[in-house]
Amino acid sequence: MLKRISGYIVSCCVSFTVCVMVLSVAHSIDGKVMEFYGWKENFHLFACCFSISLLMFFTDKLTEKYSLAVELLVKFADVVACVFGLGGLIFRWFPFDLKWSIYVFALALIIYIITFIITIFSLYFANEKTSNEINKKIAERKMKYEQKSD
Amino acid sequence: MKLNIEIFKECQEIEVSIRCKEVDNQIKKAIDILKQRDMTFTVKKDDITKILKVCDIYYFESVDNRTFAYTSNDVYLCQKKLYEIDKILLGTSFVRISKSCILNTDSIDAVRASLNGKLECTLSNNEKIMINRHYVPEFKKKFDI
Numbered sequence A: 001m002l003k004r005i006s007g008y009i010v011s012c013c014v015s016f017t018v019c020v021m022v023l024s025v026a027h028s029i030d031g032k033v034m035e036f037y038g039w040k041e042n043f044h045l046f047a048c049c050f051s052i053s054l055l056m057f058f059t060d061k062l063t064e065k066y067s068l069a070v071e072l073l074v075k076f077a078d079v080v081a082c083v084f085g086l087g088g089l090i091f092r093w094f095p096f097d098l099k100w101s102i103y104v105f106a107l108a109l110i111i112y113i114i115t116f117i118i119t120i121f122s123l124y125f126a127n128e129k130t131s132n133e134i135n136k137k138i139a140e141r142k143m144k145y146e147q148k149s150d
Numbered sequence B: 001m002k003l004n005i006e007i008f009k010e011c012q013e014i015e016v017s018i019r020c021k022e023v024d025n026q027i028k029k030a031i032d033i034l035k036q037r038d039m040t041f042t043v044k045k046d047d048i049t050k051i052l053k054v055c056d057i058y059y060f061e062s063v064d065n066r067t068f069a070y071t072s073n074d075v076y077l078c079q080k081k082l083y084e085i086d087k088i089l090l091g092t093s094f095v096r097i098s099k100s101c102i103l104n105t106d107s108i109d110a111v112r113a114s115l116n117g118k119l120e121c122t123l124s125n126n127e128k129i130m131i132n133r134h135y136v137p138e139f140k141k142k143f144d145i
Helices: A002-030 A039-063 A068-090 A098-149 B025-038 B082-088 B133-141
Strands: B040-045 B048-053 B059-063 B066-070 B075-078 B094-098 B101-104 B108-113 B119-123 B128-131
Touching: A002 A039, A002 A098, A039 A068, A068 A098, A098 B108, A098 B119, A098 B133, B059 B082, B082 B101, B094 B128, B094 B133, B101 B128, B119 B133, B128 B133
Parallel strands: none
Antiparallel strands: B040 B048, B040 B075, B059 B066, B059 B101, B066 B075, B094 B101, B108 B119, B119 B128
């Protein structure tokens, strides 16, 4: 359980970092995105990332028996719900018109994809380590068995 | 640990006695291994009923509400449901690897990481089977990792 929670904390931190990076890149392009971004917005952004991770913690339990595609869709729905609900309605990050909604949706999608790629690769490397350890144990087992049969 | 083996020609049934101060995890594991040795499942193939030793079974899979037992080169229909098998095989070398599959870890030849977050197992008969990422922690425990 503790390991699982730590995974969500890491995911929250990764998504926060990616958010700040993507917003910075977007600001460097159009010079508007981070115009009103201050210390308060920094906390708001972290609160949003945290609530996404919290929501994922619960929805992951519902989707754990479904395919990866279903899980990814539900996770993205978690992201959209938090960004529009918390960011749009409560923190008033953006006005609720079509132009801004598309813009925010696109940004959320980009951040989600980048976070997803980072998570997938870190999971792959963790599994690679696990499989090496298991293969070692299997080899040890086989050696013991061969020694016994000799 | 001392290991005594006594061989009697008149012996009808193998008898194992364990003398210890307390039953710790290692002894529990040894008991589970011994129990598994005698475990059997009644299975069917082409209307012929057969008794299969658990150690000969590579994995159990549930397909369309029916449970199948897979050995190195055969598939048998099993009377029991997957959740019942899961309960019976608790503490043995078998582990749940997806919602529809229980794998015998003794039948694994190698394991490899896959990009979709799953682990791919190659069995002794070269068959490949995927371990769902939600079941990886339980799978690791079987190898004391």
